[in-house]
Amino acid sequence: MLEEITRSVVEELQKQHLLIQDSPLKRDVPVSVSGRHIHLQKEHVQALFGYGYKLTKLKEISQPGQFACNEKVTIQGPEGTIENVRVLGPERTRTQVEISRSDGRRIGISPPVRNSGNILGSSPVTIIGPKGTIRLQEGCIIADRHIHMTPQDALDFGVMDKQKVSVLVDGEKGGVMGQVTIRVKENYALDMHIDTDDANAFGIRENQQLKLLIE
Amino acid sequence: MLEEITRSVVEELQKQHLLIQDSPLKRDVPVSVSGRHIHLQKEHVQALFGYGYKLTKLKEISQPGQFACNEKVTIQGPEGTIENVRVLGPERTRTQVEISRSDGRRIGISPPVRNSGNILGSSPVTIIGPKGTIRLQEGCIIADRHIHMTPQDALDFGVMDKQKVSVLVDGEKGGVMGQVTIRVKENYALDMHIDTDDANAFGIRENQQLKLLIE
Numbered sequence: 001m002l003e004e005i006t007r008s009v010v011e012e013l014q015k016q017h018l019l020i021q022d023s024p025l026k027r028d029v030p031v032s033v034s035g036r037h038i039h040l041q042k043e044h045v046q047a048l049f050g051y052g053y054k055l056t057k058l059k060e061i062s063q064p065g066q067f068a069c070n071e072k073v074t075i076q077g078p079e080g081t082i083e084n085v086r087v088l089g090p091e092r093t094r095t096q097v098e099i100s101r102s103d104g105r106r107i108g109i110s111p112p113v114r115n116s117g118n119i120l121g122s123s124p125v126t127i128i129g130p131k132g133t134i135r136l137q138e139g140c141i142i143a144d145r146h147i148h149m150t151p152q153d154a155l156d157f158g159v160m161d162k163q164k165v166s167v168l169v170d171g172e173k174g175g176v177m178g179q180v181t182i183r184v185k186e187n188y189a190l191d192m193h194i195d196t197d198d199a200n201a202f203g204i205r206e207n208q209q210l211k212l213l214i215e
Numbered sequence: 216m217l218e219e220i221t222r223s224v225v226e227e228l229q230k231q232h233l234l235i236q237d238s239p240l241k242r243d244v245p246v247s248v249s250g251r252h253i254h255l256q257k258e259h260v261q262a263l264f265g266y267g268y269k270l271t272k273l274k275e276i277s278q279p280g281q282f283a284c285n286e287k288v289t290i291q292g293p294e295g296t297i298e299n300v301r302v303l304g305p306e307r308t309r310t311q312v313e314i315s316r317s318d319g320r321r322i323g324i325s326p327p328v329r330n331s332g333n334i335l336g337s338s339p340v341t342i343i344g345p346k347g348t349i350r351l352q353e354g355c356i357i358a359d360r361h362i363h364m365t366p367q368d369a370l371d372f373g374v375m376d377k378q379k380v381s382v383l384v385d386g387e388k389g390g391v392m393g394q395v396t397i398r399v400k401e402n403y404a405l406d407m408h409i410d411t412d413d414a415n416a417f418g419i420r421e422n423q424q425l426k427l428l429i430e
Contacts, residue, residue, distance in 0.1 A: 101388075101415040102317065113387045113418070145388070166390065172328045173316075173360070173413075175381065176391035198388075200316040201416030203328070 026156040028209045029147055029167065031192040032062055033199040036085050036099045038073060038127065039092045048073060048129025055089045062191045063148060065090070075099070075140075076126040079108025097125050097140040100197040104142070114141040115181060143195060146181040147212075148188040157212055160184070167192065168211040173203035176213065241371040243424045244362055244382065246407040247277055248414040251300050251314045253288060253342065254307045263288060263344025270304045277406045278363060280305070290314070290355075291341040294323025312340050312355040315412040319357070329356040330396060358410060361396040362427075363403040372427055375399070382407065383426040388418040391428065 045053055049071060058068045069087040075097055082103060096119055104111050104123075111123040123140040126133060147165070149157070159165060161184035167177045177198060192210060194202075260268055264286060273283045284302040290312055291297075297318060311334055319326050319338075326338040333356075340355040341348060362380070364372070374380060376399035382392045392413060407425060409417075 101418065102411070105415075142388075169393075172394055173357075175393035178384075178390035179387055195416075196317070197412060197415040200320070200412040201410075203316065 025158045026153070027211045029192045029212055030190065031194060031204060031208055031210050033204060034098065034143065034193050034195055036075075036082065036097075036103050036196070037068075037088050038075070038085055038098070039088055039094075039096045041093060041095045042091045044095045044127070044134055045091060047132045047134055048127060050131040053131075055087060055091065057089065061088070062189055064187050064189060071129075074128040075107065076128060077104075077107030077109040080106050081128075082107060094119060095127070095134070095136060095139050097127070097136070098143045098195075099140065100195040101142055102197055104140075109140060111140045111142050113144050113179075115144055115146070116141075143193065144181050145177055145179060145192070145194050145198065146183050147190075147192040148183050148185070149190045150186060150188055151184055153190050154182065154184045157182075158214065159212070166213040168213055169202045169204070169208075171203050171205070171208075173201065175202060177202065177210075240373045241368070242426045244407045244427055245405065246409060246419060246423055246425050248419060249313065249358065249408050249410055251290075251297065251312075251318050251411070252283075252303050253290070253300055253313070254303055254311045256308060256310045257306045259310045259342070259349055260306060262347045262349055263342060265346040268346075270302060270306065272304065276303070277404055279402050279404060286344075289343040290322065291343060292319075292322030292324040292338075295321050296343075297322060309334060310342070310349070310351060310354050312342070312351070313358045313410075314355060315410045316357055317412055319355075324355060326355045326357050328359050328394075330359055330361070331356075358408065359396050360392055360394060360407070360409050360413065361398050362405075362407045363398050363400070364405045365401060365403055366399055368405050369397065369399045372397075373429065374427070381428040383428055384417045384419070384423075386418050386420070386423075388416065390417065392417065392425075 045055060055069045055071055058070045060067050067089050069089045071087040072084045074081050074083045075085050109123045119139050119141060122138045124137050125140040126135050159182045161182060163182045165180050165182060167180050169175055260270060270284045270286055273285045275282050282304050284304045286302040287299045289296050289298045290300050324338045334354050337353045338355040339352050341350050374397045376397060378397045380395050382395050384390055
């Protein structure tokens with residue numbers, strides 16, 4: 001009888017994605033807030049900034065090899081524009097604009113929530129640089145909540161690449177962020193990335209540690 | 216042994232505020248998104264709109280007796296202003312400005328998360344109307360997530376006035392909103408109120424039903 005109750009409690013929780021990780025596994029995850037930004041393919045760098053132009057590094061960001069550029073662009077939708085959108089380097093194979101849902105409302109588009117790189121059928125958007133303008137038929141997304149980690153981290157946390165997990169947030173506007181994608185790669189640094197809407201809604205503080213929950 | 220495990224699982228979940236409500240109780244809650252707005256005391260209506268001025272009703276809102284007014288004001292902080300902030304009527308005993316954390320960032324203030332009416336020591340803010348300006352020493356808050364309900368609803372959900380609960384949100388940016396305050400009054404209509412940051416972060420849809428979880 002008690003065994004049955006235990007099992008049904010655990011199953012219900014697993015169904016609800018709320019089962020807390022056993023203590024031997026690692027649970028603490030640092031979090032970073034990603035402001036709106038854009039990744040550019042080479043041809044678009046030149047279209048926006050001029051023939052032969054190379055992006056210039058402002059500073060390193062949390063993932064090795066990635067950097068914030070000095071360059072900024074304006075993005076435009078049917079109902080508005082947002083200036084000073086930071087370009088992130090290095091160049092990618094496909095241009096991708098990452099904004100929050102509130103940014104989307106501001107310029108009149110409703111981008112899908114996607115993994116970085118998965119832009120098929122995503123929102124159209126116009127990008128305006130100092131030397132030219134690009135009209136993308138697709139390429140604007142709301143980045144999904146995700147956690148970068150190494151294969152060793154994945155072992156320590158007991159998770160796999162592409163797995164969906166939840167993350168517990170404390171504080172006066174705390175709660176649980178669901179639908180968080182695990183991304184495992186040898187050269188990743190352990191870091192959870194959320195957008196500014198999530199940061200504001202959950203009242204995320206500088207250097208806050210969150211707790212991984214397994215779905 | 217199994218009894219111990221069951222108890223410890225349940226206790227851990229209660230501690231984590233994640234225990235799911237038993238099925239016989241009601242769980243579905245409708246949700247409304249509150250945009251930034253302001254409640255005004257009588258003297259401030261006159262200071263902003265002119266001597267003897269009366270607020271005029273635009274339309275009823277979800278709680279009986281409350282209404283959106285035609286009147287709008289501008290709010291100002293040290294780093295910016297936001298225009299067209301809707302006044303809600305009727306007049307209250309103390310003026311109170313309710314904004315989101317992202318609004319706060321925009322105008323350079325960091326209001327506390329509070330129950331409506333609890334403004335002691337909250338953020339200073341300037342309010343600009345067509346006929347005058349008020350500098351409040353306190354009065355700007357981020358409204359806590361809360362659920363209005365009648366005493367009968369409280370029985371149906373198995374909750375009490377002022378109790379903190381959590382609410383499960385499905386969808387691609389779903390999760391659990393924590394720290395949700397129950398507010399019980401005879402003339403309340405069942406409705407959960409969240410701010411625009413929560414709505415954007417959780418991807419709340421029009422007429423979405425959320426699920427109550429007991430803390």
